[in-house]
Amino acid sequence: MKQVLLGMVLMAGLAGAEEYRADWNDLNRYPQAEWISEAKFGLYWHWNYNSIAGFNGWYGRNMYNGPDGYVFKYHKEKHGNPAEFGYKDFAPLFTAEKFSAKQWVEDAERIGAKFIVGMAVHHDGFDLYDSSYTPWNSVDKPPHIDVIGELAKEARKKGFKFGATSHLAWNWTYFSSFMYPDKYDAKEAPELYNIHDPEKGPSEAWVKEWYARTTELIDKYELDFLWFDFGTKDKGFSDQYTAKLTAHYYNKSVEWGKTVALATKIGFENRKSQVHGVEHGKFGYIRYPQWMSDSTLNKGWFYMGAEEDPKQITGEFWLYQLIDIVSKNGTLLLNIGPQADGSWKEEWKQELFRMGDWLKLNGEAVYGTKPWHRYGEGPTHDGDAEHYNLGRNLTKDDVRFTRKENVLYAIVCGWRNEPIHIRSLGKNELPDLGINSITMLGSGERIKWDLKDDALRISFPEKPPCEYAYVFKIEGKGLFPERAPEYLPVHVEPPKEKVAALRISLPGHKQQLSIAEVVAVGRSNWAKINRVPEAEITMSSCETDPMLAADLNMNGHPNMHSVARSETETDPWMLVTLPEPMNILDLEVLGGMENWDAFSKNGKIEALDADGKVIHTWRVKACLEVQKAATDYLGLSG
Structure with missing residues (x-):
């Protein structure tokens, strides 16, 4: 164990000391960018020819989907037959007479964003920069x-x-699926339409061009942040180009003397050094390492001019999403779709300015914070790491927690005329708790509170200092008990044999054990992933061919119903059956709930082969010791 611990510490210390190789294991030693975890909130924009059409987020593709397609019909009525007025013909209309980078950045600052991102290229292949x-x-x-x-x-x-964000990887099929073989005006602009046979995948020449265009983007603008949309998992890209590009970016950052953030959804296997992105969704628990919700204010991403969901186009909705995401160790990257002329819809801007007003007053509870040992309590608990499942508005009965050094922030998501009872801060939960002071950010009134065994009761002041949510700043002793983290990466001596199932157990404790998620990543047969029976509690998701993540994804919390729970009559244990036997490369247990402290001391995870024989055992305590030493060394603990 000491050798393993020393190896991890030395490996962490060497991050950036030598050139990064185009190998995922080597790329995993790159440190995650602490600045993005501190910033918490970024803003970016979808803006190009689709904004001129103003009808469909994938207008450039869908306008060629044939006479029966609704976008085709709209385009023919509005602009004429695509053979006569194609996507390329929007070019002279993209005049951007009201575009002002200065105004965009000033408005983003007013909204409360702490980093700025531009969409460099969408699936249509039109670069919004000086491309060679x-x-x-x-x-x-x-x-x-x-x-x-x-x-x-x-x-x-x-x-x-x-x-910058790049959506270029999918360009090889964006137009091809409907235009191939050159039904309309592709011959007039071959560099734009990039027609391929979509059944054959991207050509070698196209993938090389993707690499060249993306590295130019990185180098020319010395990007602090780079986010990839989907497309890179497809055959043709493979590790040869995605790993090579990641190594290029990381090595450039060393040359520049700064830490950069690479965010992806799929297709990159440096899972420990990148920022994992969820499109318009979020996790349902505190997740380490850091993650990002890439979401959009307007449902079309680009400006569609259509009627929007009135709930979602509000500062209230996005503030509550930000609070929830930050409490779970996430960052929000919010998109706005400017109008074709480069202006923002005024109603949207004013709504987001209200969010910015809140952050100006209460930002200390958001920016630069870390999660507490529990992200929150109350009736509303959303998030399953799936796309387009952000969840609901929080309510006055919902509390979210963040911390900064020795201060705990309890954010109550609505004004109350009656006291809030916070069970997580009762003496039963925190026996050593002693409170020195409680104040509300933005209010000069004295706050009344009463600490009981079952809860901390806090009364609200006479006047609200702001709208939407109210932050109690709590100081005292015993606020931060030593508890096992709710994220346990088990990457010590993976078995050489193929693993068919995992048995998670807590010997000698006839109580209930509950866990939100188990992820096993390994080599397998990608084609068989979707053959898992619906009755199985084990769900599966593909990382990158031929990588497989077998995921018991129940995403829970003490106040949620969707957690995997053991029996209580026997020693607690649960079985996770993988979709098929595979060679495990990495194993993670996330979101531990009941008896998590006991599990961290005495629990074990056993790997079983297809015959049910135990072929490997991980002791949870030993794995936690390795994790703690590494995080302490990197200054990530606490």
């Missing part, structure tokens, strides 16, 4: 503006980190 590899870019074509360059300049003037 395609004439279809915003400098050579209208509006003749280096959008990314101007945003980067204005963002850095104000001290913001700046990044």
Whole structure:
């Protein structure tokens, strides 16, 4: 164990000391960017020819989907037959007469964002920067503006980190699926439409171009942040190009003398050094390492001019999502779809300014905070790490927790005329708790409180200092008990044999053990992933061919129903059956609930083969000791 511990510490200490290789294991030693975890909230924009059409987020693709398609019909009625007025013909209309990078960044600052991101290229392949590899870019074509360059300049003037998103990887099939074989005007602009046979996958030449265009984007603007949409998991990209690009980015950051953040959804296997992104969704528990919700204010991502969900186009909704995400160790990257001329819809801007007003007053409970040992309590608990499942507004009965050094923040998500009873802060939960003071941010009134065994009761002041949510700043002793983290990576001596199931147990404790999620990552047969019977509690998801993540994804919390629970009549244990036997490379247990402290001391995880024979055993305590030593060394604990 000492050798394993020493190895992990030395490996952490060497991060950045030598050139990173295009190998996922080596790339995992790159440190996660602490700045993005401190910032918590970033803003970016979807804006290009789709904004001119203003009808469908994938307009460029769907306008070619044939006479029966609703986008095709709309385009023909509005602009004419695609053979006569194609996607390329929007170019002279993209004049951006009201675009101002300075105004965009100033408005983002007013909203409360702490880092700025520009969409460099969407699936359509039109680069919003000075690209050397395609004439279809915003400098050579209208509006003749280096959008990314101007945003980067204005963002850095104000001290913001700046990044870009790339959706280019899917360009090889974006137009091809409907246009191939050249039904409309593809021959007129081959560099834009990039027609391939979608059944054959991206060509070698196209993947090399993707690599060249992306590395130019990285190098030219010295990006602090880079986010990839989907597409890179498809055959043709493979580890050869995704790992090579990641190594290039990390090595450039060493040359620049700064830590960068790489965020992805799928297709990159440096799972410990990247920021995992969930599209318009979130996790239902505190997740380590850090993660990001990539979400959109308007449902079309691009400006659609259509009627929006009135609940979602509010500062209230996005503030509550931010509070919930931050309490779970996440960051919110929020998208806005500007109008075709480069202006923002005024109603949206004003709503987000209300969110910014709240953050200006209460930001100390959000920016630079870390999660407490429990993210919250109350009736509302949403999040399953699935796309397009953000969840509901929080209520006046919901509390979310954050911490900063020796201060605990309890954020109550609505004004109350009656006291709030916080069970997580009762003497039964925290026997050593002694409170020195409780104040409400923004209020000068004295706060009345009463500490009982079952809960801490806090009364609200006479006047609300703001709207939406109210932050109690709590100081005292015993607020931060030594508890096992709710994230346990088990990456010590994986078995060489194929694992068919995992048995998680807590010997000698005839109580209930509950866990939110178990993730086993390993080599397997990707084609068989979806053959898991619906009756199985084990769910599966593909990371990257041929990687497989077998996921008991019940995403729970003490106040949620969706947790996996053991029997109580016997020694607590639960069995996780993998979709098929595989060679495990990494194993994680997340979101431990009942008896988690006991499990951290005496629990074990056994790997079983197809015959049910135990082929390997991990002792939870030993794994936690390795994890704690590494996080202490990196300054991530506490």
